[in-house]
Amino acid sequence: MEGVKVVRISKRFGSVIAVNNVTFAVQKGEFFTLLGPSGCGKTTTLRIIAGFEKPDSGQVYIGGKMVNEYPPEKRNIGYVFQNYALFPHMTVFENIAFPMRIKKLNEEEIKKRVKYLLEFLKLEGLENRYPKQLSGGQQQRVALARALARDPEVLLLDEPLSNLDALLRIEIRRELKNIQRKTRITTIYVTHDQDEAFSLSDRIAVMNRGVILAIDTPTDLFENPKTSFIAKFLRYKNVIEVRTIDQEIEILKKRFKINEFSNLEKEPKYVAIRPDVIHVKKELDENVIQRDEYIIFKAKLRDKLFYGSSVEVYLGVDAHELITVMPIKDANHLNIGDDVYVYIKKADIKFLIE
Amino acid sequence: MNFSEIAYRVLNIIVYSVVVLVLAYIFTISFVPIIGAFAFKWHYTLLPEVFTLNNFKFIFEHPFVTRSIWSSLIVAFTTSTISLVIYLMVILFLYYKERRGWITTFFESVVIIPLMLPAILIALTIYQLYRPTAIGGTFLILALAHFTIVSPYIYRNLFSVSKMIDMKTLIEASRSLGAGLFTTLYKVILPNIYHGLLGAFLLSFAISFGDFEIANILAPWKYKTATIAIFQYAFKNVWIASAIITIVILVSVAATFSVAYLSRKAIAKYIEVTR
Numbered sequence: 001m002e003g004v005k006v007v008r009i010s011k012r013f014g015s016v017i018a019v020n021n022v023t024f025a026v027q028k029g030e031f032f033t034l035l036g037p038s039g040c041g042k043t044t045t046l047r048i049i050a051g052f053e054k055p056d057s058g059q060v061y062i063g064g065k066m067v068n069e070y071p072p073e074k075r076n077i078g079y080v081f082q083n084y085a086l087f088p089h090m091t092v093f094e095n096i097a098f099p100m101r102i103k104k105l106n107e108e109e110i111k112k113r114v115k116y117l118l119e120f121l122k123l124e125g126l127e128n129r130y131p132k133q134l135s136g137g138q139q140q141r142v143a144l145a146r147a148l149a150r151d152p153e154v155l156l157l158d159e160p161l162s163n164l165d166a167l168l169r170i171e172i173r174r175e176l177k178n179i180q181r182k183t184r185i186t187t188i189y190v191t192h193d194q195d196e197a198f199s200l201s202d203r204i205a206v207m208n209r210g211v212i213l214a215i216d217t218p219t220d221l222f223e224n225p226k227t228s229f230i231a232k233f234l235r236y237k238n239v240i241e242v243r244t245i246d247q248e249i250e251i252l253k254k255r256f257k258i259n260e261f262s263n264l265e266k267e268p269k270y271v272a273i274r275p276d277v278i279h280v281k282k283e284l285d286e287n288v289i290q291r292d293e294y295i296i297f298k299a300k301l302r303d304k305l306f307y308g309s310s311v312e313v314y315l316g317v318d319a320h321e322l323i324t325v326m327p328i329k330d331a332n333h334l335n336i337g338d339d340v341y342v343y344i345k346k347a348d349i350k351f352l353i354e
Numbered sequence: 355m356n357f358s359e360i361a362y363r364v365l366n367i368i369v370y371s372v373v374v375l376v377l378a379y380i381f382t383i384s385f386v387p388i389i390g391a392f393a394f395k396w397h398y399t400l401l402p403e404v405f406t407l408n409n410f411k412f413i414f415e416h417p418f419v420t421r422s423i424w425s426s427l428i429v430a431f432t433t434s435t436i437s438l439v440i441y442l443m444v445i446l447f448l449y450y451k452e453r454r455g456w457i458t459t460f461f462e463s464v465v466i467i468p469l470m471l472p473a474i475l476i477a478l479t480i481y482q483l484y485r486p487t488a489i490g491g492t493f494l495i496l497a498l499a500h501f502t503i504v505s506p507y508i509y510r511n512l513f514s515v516s517k518m519i520d521m522k523t524l525i526e527a528s529r530s531l532g533a534g535l536f537t538t539l540y541k542v543i544l545p546n547i548y549h550g551l552l553g554a555f556l557l558s559f560a561i562s563f564g565d566f567e568i569a570n571i572l573a574p575w576k577y578k579t580a581t582i583a584i585f586q587y588a589f590k591n592v593w594i595a596s597a598i599i600t601i602v603i604l605v606s607v608a609a610t611f612s613v614a615y616l617s618r619k620a621i622a623k624y625i626e627v628t629r
Contacts, residue, residue, distance in 0.1 A: 052526050072529040085527035088519070089545045098541075099531040150531055 002064050003028040003186030004049060004154050009058030010210075011044055018044040019055070020210035026154075026203075028063075029184040031177075035197040036207035037233065042190045045207070046156050049188065051075050063153050078147030078155045078185075082162055084139045086131040092118075092142050093127040099150035117145040120179070137168045144179070154186045161196060173199055194234055198222065206230050227354050231272035236350070237323040238273040251349075252297055252317045260292075261346055268351035277348035278324035280313065280340050282333070288343060295349075297322075297342040301334055315342055388603065390596035409597035421576075422583040423601060427609070429493050429569075429579060430562035433500040434555045437508045440501075442551070445512045446539070449521045466506045476502050477571040493577040496569060500562040507561065508554045515550025548618065556610055563606060 004026040011019040019041040026032040034042035047053040049060055051072035060067050067075050086095050096117055100110045118124050121141040131139055140160060147155060160176075161169045177200050180187050191197055197204050198218040205215045214226045225231035228239050240252060244267050248255045251271055258264055280301075288294050299322065303314040311331035315322045322342060334340065391409055393402035413419045448458045468476060480499045489495050521543060528538040544551070566581040573579055580602050587595040 050526075050530060052530075071534075072526065073532050073534055076532075077530055079527070079530035081523055081527060083520070083523065085520070085523045087524065087527070087542055087546075098528075098533075102532040102537065146531065156530075 002061065003030060004032075004188060005059075005061040005064075006045065006049065007059045007061070009045070009048055009055040009060065011041075011048060011053060011055050017210050019048065022058070022207075022210070022212055024205055024212060024215055026186055026188060028186050031180050031187045031189065031200055031202045033189045033191060033197040033201040033204045034207055035191060035194065035204050035233075037192055040207040041210040042192075042207050043158055046158055046188060046190045049154075050077055050079050050156050076150070076153045078150055078152035080140075080143045080147050080155070080157045080160045082159045084131075084143040084160075084163075086139060086142055086146070088131055091128050091130055092123060092134070095131070095142055096145045096149050098146065103150075113149065117149055120148075121145045121175075136164050137172055140164065140172055141175075144176070148179075148183070148185070152185070154188065155180075157187065157189045159191055160189075162191075162193075169196075176200060206233065208233075225272055225350060225352065228270040228272065228352050231270070231350065231352060235275075236272040237275045238271075238278070239352075240271050240273070240320060242268055242271050242351075244268070251295070252320050252322075254295075254297065256295060261349065261351070263347065263349070264351050266353050268353055270352040270354075272350040272352055273322070273344055273348065275312070275323050275325045277345060278315075278322055279343040280315065280324060280326065280330075280334065281343065282338065282340055284341055285343070293347070294343045294345055297344075299340050299342045301336055301338045301340055303336060304331055304334070315340065317342065387596040387599045390593055391600040393593050393596070396593075409591075409593045410601070412594055413597055413601065418578070419583050419587075419598060422578050422580045423598070423605065425493060425573070425577040426563050426580040426602065427605060429496050429500060429573075429577065430559045431609070432493070432497040433504060433562040434558035436497065437501050437504050437558050438551060438555050441505070441508045441512050441554070444509070445516050446521075446525075446543070449516055449525075462509075465509045468502050469506045473503060473565070473567040474571070477568040481572055491574050491576075493574070495574070496572045496577060496579075497562075499568045499572055500558075500565060503565070503568070504558040504561050507557050511554040511557060512547070512550060515547045515553075518550075519546045521547070552614055555613060559606065559609065563602065 002025065006025075007023050009019055009022050010017070022041070022045055024032075034045060036042045044053060048055050049062075051067065051070060051074075055068070062075060062077070072079075087098065090098065093114055096114045097110050100113060105113075114127070118127055121144060123138065123141055123145060126134065126138060126142075131142070134142065140163075143160070157176075161172055164172060173196060180200075189197075189200060201218055203215060203217055204221055206213045206221065208229055213230055214221060216224075221230070222234055225234055225236065231239050242249055242251050244250075244258065245255070247258050249258055249261070249264070249268070250256075280299075284296070289296070297317045299315040299317045301313060302316045302321065305312040305314075306328075307325075309328075310325045311328055313324050313326060313331060313334065315324065324342075389402065390396065392405050392407070394404040394406035394408065396402035396404075444461070448461065477499055480495065480502070484490055484495050484498065489498065524542050524546065525538055528542045529535075533541065564581065565579075566585060569579040569582055570585075573582065580598060584595045584598050584602075587598065
């Protein structure tokens with residue numbers, strides 16, 4: 001069943017092309033995320049779906065119906081804004097009841113549904129408070145309750161967690177996922193945060209400069225980044241330019257036979273290596289060399305940054321730098337300036353053609 | 355006590371003295387005419403030597419004066435209402451179409467022009483343009499001129515208020531919840547900018563009510579305003595002029611509170627009815 005379909009939409013603001021020929025379809029009940037850096041066009045795409053912006057070209061379908069000419073109030077959407085946009089002069093109860101009053105539901109029904117939403121979003125006891133008397137997390141929940149109160153066909157969320165502190169963000173993220181699981185409402189979520197996108201979504205569309213670069217499940221997207229931009233954006237941290245010469249490939253100035261890599265198909269321009277697959281040892285391990293599963297580089301330990309549960313280690317390989325993460329106990333054995341060996345499993349190297 | 359402490363104390367004394375002097379000056383300018391309205395004889399004393407209510411009696415016995423107060427009220431009310439409605443629509447349009455930045459910039463540049471023009475120039479231009487038309491002999495010609503001079507103030511006032519509440523997002527939020535533009539205006543926008551609207555209305559009312567320069571040129575005979583009456587009596591009997599000023603102030607205060615009360619009630623009633 002079709003939830004939302006966007007067909008070749010484009011939008012230009014002056015000389016800036018915000019959205020360029022974007023097409024995707026979201027299934028009914030799916031949690032779909034538009035992920036990308038600031039200014040990539042993800043919010044504009046969401047606003048076009050909501051009806052706040054008119055596309056210069058292309059069509060938007062909600063529930064199989066073309067809604068291009070419908071104003072936002074006729075689209076049956078729920079929209080949660082980055083700053084929540086709660087009505088300051090209304091209490092929590094009145095904010096949540098607002099869409100139902102517009103629908104002219106009877107007072108009994110409104111009270112029943114508001115009560116249900118207050119319980120559902122753990123807001124009991126706050127119904128008589130005004131938005132300014134609530135914490136960020138509570139405001140976020142009220143905004144969500146209000147959006148759900150309309151019983152919308154599609155829920156559109158524009159970076160709703162970005163104003164919350166890190167701990168609260170994780171907590172609300174779980175709640176959001178649970179709510180979506182329970183309601184099975186078609187959801188389009190906009191964020192620049194990879195963790196949010198991965199933990200919440202059924203599928204993710206990565207956007208940059210107004211175009212969609214890839215659409216995939218979180219696992220497939222992470223396992224197989226299609227471009228160097230996606231790899232960088234998904235925090236691969238080590239995206240290195242490579243070149244192929246005859247039947248060899250040069251990585252960090254070291255040449256390897258192309259047939260050594262089973263995952264190398266076309267002529268790659270970059271390799272992407274996740275920090276967690278880079279291993280560091282002070283000595284050469286003969287067993288590893290014999291197994292021929294790894295490529296090995298000599299490196300100098302340039303820096304260590306402590307991140308609580310792990311340590312980020314910066315390794316100099318000639319003029320390049322590789323970044324790895326390791327547990328504190330392993331990092332304690334290494335000092336800045338040490339000569340070390342870097343081991344990377346061949347299967348963990350992603351070859352990218354652009 | 356070192357030098358910096360002494361300097362700090364001296365500076366404190368100077369600042370307090372200036373504040374007291376400014377307050378005393380404003381107090382004198384504002385209240386002396388009111389006290390004067392009750393004076394029969396007042397020369398070299400702190401308060402009038404002889405008090406009387408005859409100055410007020412005189413006003414109500416002379417239709418020219420009472421009519422002038424009514425004229426001022428009608429013109430000020432018309433000017434304020436029209437400018438408020440127009441600029442509310444302008445602000446809503448500019449805000450909702452925020453991305454068209456050049457329209458806002460252009461509009462702002464145009465709307466402040468009256469600030470730079472002498473009032474007499476505005477009066478004479480409007481006189482030349484509209485005197486021969488249907489509004490020439492009515493109070494509307496004066497209201498039109500006052501609309502011109504209050505425009506920059508009303509616009510800036512409403513602009514700041516709408517910026518403060520992030521009107522664009524509130525409108526979008528309301529519409530995403532199913533409300534049309536009119537419901538959004540009454541249920542969401544007006545209750546949030548109510549104080550700003552009232553402020554803009556009062557500012558406009560005060561400017562229009564207090565104008566003499568434009569009214570003196572444009573006001574038709576039937577609509578001579580209170581400021582013209584004050585001016586005329588200032589040279590005949592200053593205490594009668596003071597009495598007119600006092601009534602003008604009282605009427606303004608009463609109008610202010612009435613407008614505040616009525617509009618608050620109207621919005622509350624609308625919200626109650628549309629629940």
